[in-house]
Amino acid sequence: xxxxxxxxxxxxxxxxxxxxxxxxxxxxxxxxxxDMVAEATRLAVAQALDRSGYRMNHAARxxxxxxxxxxxxxxxxxxxxxxxxxxxxxxxxxxxxxYDLLVADTQDQGSLPATLRRFLDPSRADGIILLDGxxxxxxxxxxxxxxxxxxxxxxxxxxxxxxxxLDNQRGAALAVTHLRALGHRHIGVIxxxxxxxxHQARLAGTRDAAQDLRLTxxxxxxxxxxxxxxxxxxxxxxxxxxxxxxxxxxxxMACAFIADLGRAGQRVPRDVSVVGFDDxxxxxxxxxxxxxxxxxxxxxxxxxxxxxLAAIAGHEVAAVTRLEPQLMLRETTAPPG
Amino acid sequence: xxxxxxxxxxxxxxxxxxxxxxxxxxxxxxxxxxDMVAEATRLAVAQALDRSGYRMNHAARxxxxxxxxxxxxxxxxxxxxxxxxxxxxxxxxxxxxxYDLLVADTQDQGSLPATLRRFLDPSRADGIILLDGxxxxxxxxxxxxxxxxxxxxxxxxxxxxxxxxLDNQRGAALAVTHLRALGHRHIGVIxxxxxxxxHQARLAGTRDAAQDLRLTxxxxxxxxxxxxxxxxxxxxxxxxxxxxxxxxxxxxMACAFIADLGRAGQRVPRDVSVVGFDDxxxxxxxxxxxxxxxxxxxxxxxxxxxxxLAAIAGHEVAAVTRLEPQLMLRETTAPPG
DNA sequence: AAAATGTTTGCAATCGATTGCAGACCGGTG
DNA sequence: CACCGGTCTGCAATCGATTGCAAACATTTT
Numbered sequence: 132x133x134x135x136x137x138x139x140x141x142x143x144x145x146x147x148x149x150x151x152x153x154x155x156x157x158x159x160x161x162x163x164x165x166d167m168v169a170e171a172t173r174l175a176v177a178q179a180l181d182r183s184g185y186r187m188n189h190a191a192r193x194x195x196x197x198x199x200x201x202x203x204x205x206x207x208x209x210x211x212x213x214x215x216x217x218x219x220x221x222x223x224x225x226x227x228x229x230y231d232l233l234v235a236d237t238q239d240q241g242s243l244p245a246t247l248r249r250f251l252d253p254s255r256a257d258g259i260i261l262l263d264g265x266x267x268x269x270x271x272x273x274x275x276x277x278x279x280x281x282x283x284x285x286x287x288x289x290x291x292x293x294x295x296x297l298d299n300q301r302g303a304a305l306a307v308t309h310l311r312a313l314g315h316r317h318i319g320v321i322x323x324x325x326x327x328x329x330h331q332a333r334l335a336g337t338r339d340a341a342q343d344l345r346l347t348x349x350x351x352x353x354x355x356x357x358x359x360x361x362x363x364x365x366x367x368x369x370x371x372x373x374x375x376x377x378x379x380x381x382x383x384m385a386c387a388f389i390a391d392l393g394r395a396g397q398r399v400p401r402d403v404s405v406v407g408f409d410d411x412x413x414x415x416x417x418x419x420x421x422x423x424x425x426x427x428x429x430x431x432x433x434x435x436x437x438x439x440l441a442a443i444a445g446h447e448v449a450a451v452t453r454l455e456p457q458l459m460l461r462e463t464t465a466p467p468g
Numbered sequence: 469x470x471x472x473x474x475x476x477x478x479x480x481x482x483x484x485x486x487x488x489x490x491x492x493x494x495x496x497x498x499x500x501x502x503d504m505v506a507e508a509t510r511l512a513v514a515q516a517l518d519r520s521g522y523r524m525n526h527a528a529r530x531x532x533x534x535x536x537x538x539x540x541x542x543x544x545x546x547x548x549x550x551x552x553x554x555x556x557x558x559x560x561x562x563x564x565x566x567y568d569l570l571v572a573d574t575q576d577q578g579s580l581p582a583t584l585r586r587f588l589d590p591s592r593a594d595g596i597i598l599l600d601g602x603x604x605x606x607x608x609x610x611x612x613x614x615x616x617x618x619x620x621x622x623x624x625x626x627x628x629x630x631x632x633x634l635d636n637q638r639g640a641a642l643a644v645t646h647l648r649a650l651g652h653r654h655i656g657v658i659x660x661x662x663x664x665x666x667h668q669a670r671l672a673g674t675r676d677a678a679q680d681l682r683l684t685x686x687x688x689x690x691x692x693x694x695x696x697x698x699x700x701x702x703x704x705x706x707x708x709x710x711x712x713x714x715x716x717x718x719x720x721m722a723c724a725f726i727a728d729l730g731r732a733g734q735r736v737p738r739d740v741s742v743v744g745f746d747d748x749x750x751x752x753x754x755x756x757x758x759x760x761x762x763x764x765x766x767x768x769x770x771x772x773x774x775x776x777l778a779a780i781a782g783h784e785v786a787a788v789t790r791l792e793p794q795l796m797l798r799e800t801t802a803p804p805g
Numbered sequence: 806a807a808a809a810t811g812t813t814t815g816c817a818a819t820c821g822a823t824t825g826c827a828g829a830c831c832g833g834t835g
Numbered sequence: 836c837a838c839c840g841g842t843c844t845g846c847a848a849t850c851g852a853t854t855g856c857a858a859a860c861a862t863t864t865t
Contacts, residue, residue, distance in 0.1 A: 189591040
């Protein structure tokens with residue numbers, strides 16, 4: 132590329148215009164509305180554009196257009212492979228639409244409210260995908276200058292914001308129904324944080340499907356450590372009181388639960404059946420392979436991106452986009468021994 | 469907050485200035501260089517600032533200052549929990565310095581060169597952290613208007629760019645030395661893609677430490693599927709030809725390898741010892757818990773962020789920042805049976 | 806040939822914050 | 836009282852692309 136840059140060392144739109152012998156307006160139009168420009172002019176400009184190696188200055192365009200070209204995803208825990216997978220689908224979809232994906236972890240950097248304030252700003256991002264249900268509806272008040280917010284995975288009961296979610300009740304029902312069909316009558320549940328909507332929805336689904344079955348709740352928070360703790364609790368029960376099947380609200384908890392039971396000599400599924408939730412990639416590569424409820428992670432990300440893009444474009448968007456869970460039957464469930 | 473917004477509905481610096489009875493210059497200085505402003509003025513402005521609920525327009529500031537406030541991380545596979553964890557450390561460090569973290573997956577969205585071109589643009593990001601070693605030095609030519617690039621985890625041999633990397637050779641040596649100490653004389657290696665620098669460095673470290681030991685290389689690519697394939701290969705060998713210990717260049721391969729051997733009736737570590745690489749969070753919660761080489765993931769992310777921030781600030785930065793691996797002794801290794 | 810219609814282009818204002826420069830103001834000194 | 840040095844503030848230009856408006860030109864109609 133030639134050096135047609137100005138003194139600042141960078142090629143500007145006006146440099147290209149000078150090269151092509153037209154005004155900056157025309158060059159801008161060639162870039163954004165090619166069909167308003169006459170064939171011959173367009174070609175001349177196109178040539179100048181690539182001879183000069185012109186790269187647009189995004190700050191300038193964004194200032195003028197009042198947009199940012201970014202969508203931010205606020206994730207409760209980036210380290211969780213489940214969320215990471217969702218981001219993949221999201222990133223693709225956004226990139227295809229010309230948007231960049233900004234990522235912020237709401238767990239560690241400051242508090243969630245602080246992070247929210249930081250990004251609920253039309254000059255920071257054109258749209259927000261919130262994967263953390265701990266925000267309050269008030270914090271998300273739809274001011275006139277607030278970029279559109281879409282809730283994904285988790286949601287907030289009283290917030291009038293579009294959601295892209297799994298049918299968690301149904302997912303739980305799938306798990307419980309499966310265990311009942313195997314003959315289990317006493318089911319342990321390793322839950323999430325009591326205030327968490329996913330916990331609540333899954334628990335509701337579990338209770339509905341359980342009907343006459345006995346349930347024992349082990350507290351949890353979706354983490355590996357919670358799985359360990361549940362294993363301790365289970366082992367501490369008198370053998371007759373131990374549920375013969377356990378439904379964990381995350382694969383990670385299921386995983387840690389199984390491993391720690393194993394260390395205590397209890398085998399899965401011989402002594403306990405286990406069902407997880409999420410279907411993280413590793414689930415099918417464990418021994419025994421984890422029976423679990425699959426969330427279509429990539430799709431969740433893709434759909435969330437589509438909804439936020441539609442909202443940005445000012446289109447009407449569905450209040451709720453619900454995805455279907457699926458029972459992945461593998462090796463950790465069996466009839467009670 | 470009062471509504472002091474202009475007709476566009478948004479409070480601008482000039483609105484605040486009018487409220488405080490000063491010029492925009494002064495308001496700007498209160499925000500960016502408070503010590504140039506007299507006490508009394510500063511207070512008046514500060515009051516106007518929060519009474520109006522002013523939020524700065526980033527596009528405008530960025531245009532004027534010639535920066536973006538973003539750093540982009542180019543990740544080969546976001547779905548990999550290893551990379552996800554690195555991003556956590558990175559995100560924190562950047563947020564603390566007032567930078568946003570942009571994430572792009574180089575695996576799926578278009579080709580790596582396309583993604584590179586997209587982000588090697590001073591108006592898109594102020595700095596780049598490249599975690600994908602498949603770029604060529606030529607693509608990263610240090611033009612005058614190219615934001616600083618830092619290589620992390622992976623690197624590119626002939627590129628004169630700062631790196632933040634693990635001492636991979638030493639990591640491999642730790643693994644092999646451990647296996648030798650247990651009495652193993654024939655070690656299988658499940659590698660990465662042959663062209664991958666991590667593969668090469670770890671293989672070199674393995675060879676150095678192996679000396680007189682026998683090595684058998686199973687091809688791989690760090691994925692779960694590669695671990696499965698390696699299991700098939702291992703099982704296909706005549707029993708006398710099977711290495712009694714296997715060193716996998718990623719935890720995911722180790723994991724899948726162990727699971728599939730288990731399905732074929734081979735137990736770890738009774739029949740084979742296995743060492744992984746990375747120490748993903750799940751590694752210690754498997755059964756048996758995976759012995760592995762730990763990479764300080766969060767630190768890697770933090771350090772990479774620090775280096776790129778220093779480069780952005782125009783400071784001299786170390787050509788290489790090397791982090792130390794650590795052998796995590798767990799349950800998958802034992803003396804040969 | 807004049808008028809009407811449609812297409813293409815350029816002028817110049819605009820988005821909102823930052824900053825070099827110079828003027829205003831202060832108290833203190835000769 | 837004039838002058839000096841220092842501190843604080845405002846003016847106005849600037850970053851670079853976009854776009855409403857109107858001028859210039861081409862084409863068709865009457």
